[in-house]
Amino acid sequence: MHELSITESLLNTASDYARKNQAKKVTVLNLVIGELSGIVDESIQFYWDMISENSICERSILHFDKRKAIMICMSCQKEFELAGELSPCPSCSSMDLKFLSGNEFLLESIEIEK
Amino acid sequence: MVNSKIQIVENILSANDRIAEENLDFLNARNILAVNIMASPGAGKTSVILQTIKSLAPETRIAVIEGDTAPVTIDADKVSNLGIPVTQINTGGNCHLDAMMVRKGLQSLDLENTDLVIIENVGNLVCPASFKLGTHVSLVIASVPEGDDKPYKYPGIYRGIDCLILNKTDLLPYIDFDQNYFRKGIEVLNPGIPVFPVSCKTLEGFSVWTDWLCSKMQGK
Numbered sequence: 001m002h003e004l005s006i007t008e009s010l011l012n013t014a015s016d017y018a019r020k021n022q023a024k025k026v027t028v029l030n031l032v033i034g035e036l037s038g039i040v041d042e043s044i045q046f047y048w049d050m051i052s053e054n055s056i057c058e059r060s061i062l063h064f065d066k067r068k069a070i071m072i073c074m075s076c077q078k079e080f081e082l083a084g085e086l087s088p089c090p091s092c093s094s095m096d097l098k099f100l101s102g103n104e105f106l107l108e109s110i111e112i113e114k
Numbered sequence: 115m116v117n118s119k120i121q122i123v124e125n126i127l128s129a130n131d132r133i134a135e136e137n138l139d140f141l142n143a144r145n146i147l148a149v150n151i152m153a154s155p156g157a158g159k160t161s162v163i164l165q166t167i168k169s170l171a172p173e174t175r176i177a178v179i180e181g182d183t184a185p186v187t188i189d190a191d192k193v194s195n196l197g198i199p200v201t202q203i204n205t206g207g208n209c210h211l212d213a214m215m216v217r218k219g220l221q222s223l224d225l226e227n228t229d230l231v232i233i234e235n236v237g238n239l240v241c242p243a244s245f246k247l248g249t250h251v252s253l254v255i256a257s258v259p260e261g262d263d264k265p266y267k268y269p270g271i272y273r274g275i276d277c278l279i280l281n282k283t284d285l286l287p288y289i290d291f292d293q294n295y296f297r298k299g300i301e302v303l304n305p306g307i308p309v310f311p312v313s314c315k316t317l318e319g320f321s322v323w324t325d326w327l328c329s330k331m332q333g334k
Contacts, residue, residue: 002241086266
């Protein structure tokens, strides 16, 4: 549900950059979404199709670069991907873990026509 | 026609984050500490707020912002009955508070003589995690009946908080809740944060939480 607010924010940011660069239209938005960001890409897409209508971003394509949450085991130093729920280190079963990444939630770039 | 690619690399919620920064500046200028309380529905947000008021007011001058999805004033009425200034933000069905809503809430309160603003977020363990409000302290209230596995199932919301209240500890004898397992999850997600086991019914542990909160106000 919070994806609607997020999608509105995305439309504002992309439209601002498009205007600043004298774009006629935006064709592609490249997004980076970490697994722990709590963002559901299908919901973003659903709202995007609705709210981008009649804007400079109409019919643009959302490209999602999904990044896994990466953890490091503090006992054996192994790095591994989090598979859904928080779970012990796959090699030594330790729960002494730290997050390295997975919170990303960025508009990396847009592709425009001038 | 020319095609080109524009590099941006901007946090999608940066507009919200900027307003959150302004909220923080607004509070700092008035020497007010603000607390964002997040939890699932029924964890005891309102109970903790009411008990915190009973423990600290009137020495600590408190105001409350209530976030609700519908114009139901049950929570706001309970706070108001204690003689505490309260404003309600109706999110119109939205599942979280954002920085702009909190800005409006702050503007609608008379904060001339206030030490502490408590913000009750919408009951939800997913959406509020993404939206900074501009508070000094963000916390989650977990409760014993929800189960000890919540940090493992909803890791996002435990990542950005400053402390955790474990409510309804009076129910521990009746419910299979492994405190060690629960705390291990919290420790992985957010190493070193204080955890306050409390019961709003028996008041066991409650003063440890309010003492910590007072130390935050004095440290400002």
